[in-house]
Amino acid sequence: MPKTVILPPRGPGVTGHLASLEALLREWLPRQRWFAGKDRPVADLAVLSATELLPGCLHLLVQTGHPPVPAPGGTPPPGDCYQLLLGLREQLSPRLGRALIGRAEQGPHAGLFVYDALHDPRSAALLLERLRQPGTAGPLVFETAPAARIPSGLAPRLLDAEQSNSSLVYGDAFILKVFRRVQPGVNPDLEVTGALAAQGCTRVPAPVAWFRTTGARGATLGVLQPFLPAASDGWTLALRALAAGDDFTTQAHQLGQATADVHLALATAFPSGGHGENGVTASAMTARLEAAARSVPALRPFVPGLRTAFGALAGCDAGPPDQRVHGDLHLGQVLRAGREWFVIDFEGEPSRPLSERCAPQSPVRDIAGMLRSFDYAARQRRPWRPEWARRCREAFCAGYATRAGWDPRKKHALLRAHETDRAVYEVLYEARHRPDWLPVPMAAIERLAVRGG
Ligand SMILES: Nc1ncnc2c1ncn2[C@@H]1O[C@H](COP(=O)(O)OP(=O)(O)O)[C@@H](O)[C@H]1O
Numbered sequence: 027m028p029k030t031v032i033l034p035p036r037g038p039g040v041t042g043h044l045a046s047l048e049a050l051l052r053e054w055l056p057r058q059r060w061f062a063g064k065d066r067p068v069a070d071l072a073v074l075s076a077t078e079l080l081p082g083c084l085h086l087l088v089q090t091g092h093p094p095v096p097a098p099g100g101t102p103p104p105g106d107c108y109q110l111l112l113g114l115r116e117q118l119s120p121r122l123g124r125a126l127i128g129r130a131e132q133g134p135h136a137g138l139f140v141y142d143a144l145h146d147p148r149s150a151a152l153l154l155e156r157l158r159q160p161g162t163a164g165p166l167v168f169e170t171a172p173a174a175r176i177p178s179g180l181a182p183r184l185l186d187a188e189q190s191n192s193s194l195v196y197g198d199a200f201i202l203k204v205f206r207r208v209q210p211g212v213n214p215d216l217e218v219t220g221a222l223a224a225q226g227c228t229r230v231p232a233p234v235a236w237f238r239t240t241g242a243r244g245a246t247l248g249v250l251q252p253f254l255p256a257a258s259d260g261w262t263l264a265l266r267a268l269a270a271g272d273d274f275t276t277q278a279h280q281l282g283q284a285t286a287d288v289h290l291a292l293a294t295a296f297p298s299g300g301h302g303e304n305g306v307t308a309s310a311m312t313a314r315l316e317a318a319a320r321s322v323p324a325l326r327p328f329v330p331g332l333r334t335a336f337g338a339l340a341g342c343d344a345g346p347p348d349q350r351v352h353g354d355l356h357l358g359q360v361l362r363a364g365r366e367w368f369v370i371d372f373e374g375e376p377s378r379p380l381s382e383r384c385a386p387q388s389p390v391r392d393i394a395g396m397l398r399s400f401d402y403a404a405r406q407r408r409p410w411r412p413e414w415a416r417r418c419r420e421a422f423c424a425g426y427a428t429r430a431g432w433d434p435r436k437k438h439a440l441l442r443a444h445e446t447d448r449a450v451y452e453v454l455y456e457a458r459h460r461p462d463w464l465p466v467p468m469a470a471i472e473r474l475a476v477r478g479g
């Protein structure tokens with residue numbers, strides 16, 4: 027694999043030979059929760075850039091390479107670029123034990139413990155300091171919003187959440203999302219939150235500071251936002267309600283309203299207009315279904331039944347106009363503080379290409395995502411609570427209708443197609459990341475394929 031090492035000016039020999047680090051990372055990276063290439067073994071890993079943020083703390087961008095697919099003339103699937111913050115120490119205290127990556131064997135790091143420095147309060151504090159003082163460090167650029175006020179000395183803690191990225195909370199005042207898989211261009215989580223803040227939309231925490239790589243298509247590396255300290259995410263609240271046997275329809279109704287508010291703000295912030303061609307959307311959904319069935323054999327018997335949902339979409343009237351959407355809306359992406367819902371994480375479905383995630387789409391896509399999430403929650407209890415999910419789904423749609431001016435329940439074919447497409451995505455997601463959870467979306471697949479809804 028061609029190797030472009032962009033090294034900033036630095037002290038003698040500190041980041042010299044990276045081969046020993048590459049060998050350690052090749053083993054460690056695929057085991058991380060946020061590693062996106064779980065379906066492809068890592069054959070190769072190369073450091074693209076290494077920036078010394080302070081002695082013993084390296085910021086790395088690494089590129090993975092994969093073996094060719096085992097087919098005649100098979101080409102390697104594309105690799106990905108990941109962001110890492112590495113600590114290098116002679117001694118590792120027990121509290122950093124779970125952050126250990128390994129021990130470097132050669133080069134200037136020989137004998138040093140190498141660890142994920144996001145777990146290290148010293149490195150985490152340094153990142154915030156860099157964000158407080160905009161400027162560059164080698165290939166990295168740190169920037170702040172015009173009115174940003176970020177105090178110094180806020181105590182950091184790494185969030186212990188099931189995440190696609192890694193997040194640091196500072197003094198319960200700010201949260202910094204450090205993107206793990208990075209792509210050229212502005213990350214939608216910065217682009218969208220910034221545009222919504224400019225619209226005056228209060229349902230989304232506004233970006234306060236961020237960092238990126240230099241260059242015209244610099245990749246966003248991290249975003250700092252206000253932390254909502256007293257908030258609980260929708261998934262936790264839904265499971266709590268289920269465990270207590272409580273009704274969740276009031277919350278679901280308000281969540282429907284909040285979703286519509288965000289959709290209206292998105293439509294204003296990103297004017298796109300026009301309706302997507304249902305036939306084109308249906309073809310894309312069918313192609314995704316076929317690709318997913320190639321990867322997950324359990325899906326195959328249901329393919330003909332599921333196709334009927336996409337066929338029905340192709341033949342139905344246009345729904346609401348396409349617009350910028352959230353793209354991966356579920357109960358874990360909404361936070362409730364007091365009586366208000368907030369929406370976070372506008373990255374879209376992480377496995378989709380960036381261009382696709384930023385393209386205008388039907389708002390029904392997000393509605394379907396949340397409806398699926400009520401089903402996921404209800405299936406966490408035994409016996410399964412379909413009535414609970416059904417009531418939440420009704421309440422969510424009713425709440426959405428009060429704000430949006432149209433009722434998702436009256437768009438049956440559109441909703442069924444998007445729910446099917448979302449369930450197919452979830453099957454692929456669970457097969458790759460959490461095989462134990464596969465029965466949850468598979469139950470929906472069966473329902474949608476056999477009973478049609
Ligand atoms: N502004 C915020 N205030 C409070 N908690 C937050 C905030 N933003 C994110 N979180 C918490 O961090 C978790 C991960 O954030 P998220 O943006 O979904 O990361 P990822 O893209 O890595 O999945 C969320 O589930 C939520 O609990």
Ligand SMILES: O=P(O)(O)O[C@H]1O[C@H](CO)[C@@H](O[C@H]2O[C@H](CO)[C@@H](O)[C@H](O)[C@H]2O)[C@H](O)[C@H]1O
Nearest residue numbers: 188189190354356357358375398399402452455
């Ligand atoms: O990491 P993200 O939050 O961006 O989203 C990915 O992971 C989610 C799981 O953490 C996954 O969501 C699925 O599981 C949820 C319960 O854990 C459930 O509420 C969602 O409805 C279901 O889709 C999401 O699909 C994936 O993109």
